[in-house]
Amino acid sequence: MSHNQFKVGTAEPDLDGDVTVSISNLSDVTVTSPSAGQVLEWSGSAWTNQAVSGGTAQFMLVGQGESNAYSNATTATNITDGATLYLYDTSPVNTISGATISKVGSTDWVQSVTLPAGNYIMMATYAVEFSATGDMSFHFQDSSNNVISGLGAIGENLTAIENSSGYIQSYRQFSSSTTVKLCCELPDNVDTVANQGNTPSEQSSIMFWKV
Amino acid sequence: MTHLMKSINTNTPNRAGDITLNTSDIDTLSPSSGDLLGVDASGDFAITQKGAATLPIAFSADLRNTSWSGTANYYVNFPLDYRNASATIYNDGTVTPSKGIYNNWTGTWQLGAGEYIVHARWSSRSNASGRILFRLYNTTDSTYHGNYTRLGKGRASCTVHAYLNLSGTKSFQFRVTDYTSQVQYMTRNYLPAVHVKFYRLS
Numbered sequence: 001m002s003h004n005q006f007k008v009g010t011a012e013p014d015l016d017g018d019v020t021v022s023i024s025n026l027s028d029v030t031v032t033s034p035s036a037g038q039v040l041e042w043s044g045s046a047w048t049n050q051a052v053s054g055g056t057a058q059f060m061l062v063g064q065g066e067s068n069a070y071s072n073a074t075t076a077t078n079i080t081d082g083a084t085l086y087l088y089d090t091s092p093v094n095t096i097s098g099a100t101i102s103k104v105g106s107t108d109w110v111q112s113v114t115l116p117a118g119n120y121i122m123m124a125t126y127a128v129e130f131s132a133t134g135d136m137s138f139h140f141q142d143s144s145n146n147v148i149s150g151l152g153a154i155g156e157n158l159t160a161i162e163n164s165s166g167y168i169q170s171y172r173q174f175s176s177s178t179t180v181k182l183c184c185e186l187p188d189n190v191d192t193v194a195n196q197g198n199t200p201s202e203q204s205s206i207m208f209w210k211v
Numbered sequence: 212m213t214h215l216m217k218s219i220n221t222n223t224p225n226r227a228g229d230i231t232l233n234t235s236d237i238d239t240l241s242p243s244s245g246d247l248l249g250v251d252a253s254g255d256f257a258i259t260q261k262g263a264a265t266l267p268i269a270f271s272a273d274l275r276n277t278s279w280s281g282t283a284n285y286y287v288n289f290p291l292d293y294r295n296a297s298a299t300i301y302n303d304g305t306v307t308p309s310k311g312i313y314n315n316w317t318g319t320w321q322l323g324a325g326e327y328i329v330h331a332r333w334s335s336r337s338n339a340s341g342r343i344l345f346r347l348y349n350t351t352d353s354t355y356h357g358n359y360t361r362l363g364k365g366r367a368s369c370t371v372h373a374y375l376n377l378s379g380t381k382s383f384q385f386r387v388t389d390y391t392s393q394v395q396y397m398t399r400n401y402l403p404a405v406h407v408k409f410y411r412l413s
Contacts, residue, residue, distance in 0.1 A: 021232070061328070064357055065359050123370075202359040
């Protein structure tokens, strides 16, 4: 059987019977608000237009030097062993597709981030005020409280962890979505939350590179 | 002139005259989720994969200084700098380093438009009680970026994280924002270690 009135996908012939078919007329292609430089990516059921991803590393940065009192992050009196270490950022940078950032209530204090499955370099620098000569370690842990990074240590009395790095730079492979937070370990003479002032806000930062 | 439509790539029209055509009717494709649609050398559709994630370095300096004959102390707005050591410096040609305060020392970096991640560490000898804070400073626009970084007493991390989205060419320094007591500046025989990296995102 043949026809002289036909459509190809959604493309219809003009008065001369000519049909101009574009890629979006194909039944398995869905193009929405295209822009230059995009590509067609298979969603599992259709080719859809997407920004090019994968060519540039995706990353997240939380903690960019803004000022806010640490007492706005927590009602706790002290920073204790195992306590979450919060980071302040009104405009964290997040280009990791599917990653989310969790803040405390309506504040801009970040308590955790959730990273989709993948491979990551995780970095952290943190600062607190001490009431006397002391030290504090910190590490990343997941929602099951598993330690998932190396240890960073700051302070002036590092007898227990002499010569530890003051910085975390760890590589981790996540097979599924993982919630990550920075936690305190073995604080010694860390000053009270009320006396932390803006130090954790101004001098702390975490960064994740998806590699 | 018009023609009767019989088929397109073996797809025949239905009773209404409509032909459903998809990419696999044009070229044989068996995509998996996340695959991209590209073309091959013949111009036909072809499945392609995303490129590996990369984070190219625009500029990197990893070095220990040799010596410093000055006696100056840190002060607010002092730009941290290091003695040039070209063997340990990589520059893709887009970053223009220049002096901070002293000739033959580097302390200013000019970056072109684009997005960057800045990752830098600095260490230096201080006296028993001194410490400084420093921060990445845009000297073109007079704006600070990234976390304040502590150096000196207290074994701090001494690491800068910053993100830059530049609309045009800008110059940057690592400037001292505060200090306690007197901090000696890169004294002879106390060799400061410097790591400065600008990664280009776009």
